[in-house]
Amino acid sequence: MRQDMKAAQRADVAKAAAAATPKPLTFWEQYRKIVAASGEKFSDFEYVERFAFYERARKAYAVVATSEKALYANVILKKGVL
Numbered sequence: 001m002r003q004d005m006k007a008a009q010r011a012d013v014a015k016a017a018a019a020a021t022p023k024p025l026t027f028w029e030q031y032r033k034i035v036a037a038s039g040e041k042f043s044d045f046e047y048v049e050r051f052a053f054y055e056r057a058r059k060a061y062a063v064v065a066t067s068e069k070a071l072y073a074n075v076i077l078k079k080g081v082l
Contacts, residue, residue: 027070 025033028045035042048056056076057063 027068027073031075 031045053074053076057074060076061079
């Protein structure tokens with residue numbers, strides 16, 4: 001009985017520790033945070049279908065290849081007037 005109580009207490013402590021540990025931000029959450037901090041007017045990202053993305057990327061002025069491994073982490077940045 002006493003061992004069962006200790007096991008239950010350990011399980012409760014482990015659950016509390018897991019809940020208290022902040023989860024890392026997803027790729028998109030990180031980008032939202034960066035764009036929001038820029039002070040620019042921003043509502044949210046525009047999501048485009050895969051082949052529409054390829055077509056837009058084909059017309060891009062420049063393409064930057066990174067080592068980002070996140071799935072579906074492709075981004076097209078649009079430059080404003082300077």
